[in-house]
Amino acid sequence: MSETEEEISADRVVETLEILLRAPPFLRSPKLARFLRFVVEEELAGRGATVKAYTIATQxxxxxxxxxxxxxPSVRVEAGRLRRALDDAYAQHAAGLEVRITxxxxxxxPRFGALAAAAIVPEATTETEPEDPFPMVATERPHAVVVGFSPRGQAAxxxxxxxxLLVLCIDLGLTVSTRMTSGSAGSGDIAVRGR
Structure with a gap:
């Protein structure tokens, strides 16, 4: 059963905010951390309707x-970065998060929604289960679901x-070398026959 925004307590939102701010995307960018803290605190204080680009930029x-x-456009650009950082934090570092902040x-x-326990806790893997070399990361966006590879999957x-590509280059090199060698021998044969 999902909770509506009104049913999620401010304490749960603040707990989630503090966990998110310790996630790598926000530790790497203090600017995004300030942006997120500001909009969440303004919403919880009842001033969410007054949050505009100017107030975010100046405050x-x-x-x-x-x-x-x-x-x-710097606030719009930072808002896009904030949305991606939130997606990353929920996809990669969701342990302990009970509330989805978007x-x-x-x-x-910002909007707040409850996360189901199954969505937060990854399934335990057994020692015999092979690890997925191409793990997928899904992020929700309005009207679409975007799926991409995690950084480890991208490297794989x-x-x-x-x-x-290396195998194809070697194969091409061997093919060209073989043709050149057989072509040289063939032209030598023709020259000998012509004498």
Missing amino acids: ALGRNPDFDPSLD VPVGGYR VIALLAGI
Whole structure:
């Protein structure tokens, strides 16, 4: 049973926020961490409707009061990065998270949804079960589901493609070498016959 936004307590949202801010995507980017903290705290304080690009820029991202969101798209760019960081945090580091925090496209006001326990805890693997060399990462976006390879899966695909390319280059080299060798012998035969 999923909980509605009104049924999720502010304490659970704050606990989730603190866990998210310790996830690698937010540890790597203090700017994104400030952005997320600001919009979540404003929403919990009842000021979510007043969260606009200007307030985020000046109060969370340290921009000057003369910031003009119609001329400077930096808040929109950072919002896109924030959405990707949230997707990554939930896909790769979801342990202990009970609430899904999203910032829907087209605005900066966060939304909160309950996560099912099965969605948070990965299934335990046995020692005999082979590890998937190409793990998939699925992220939800409005009206679409985007699926991509994790960084480890990307490295495996690149290594596989490099190996295939190497085999093809060796095969091509051997084919050309064989043809050149047989072509040289054939032209020598013709020259001998012509004498």
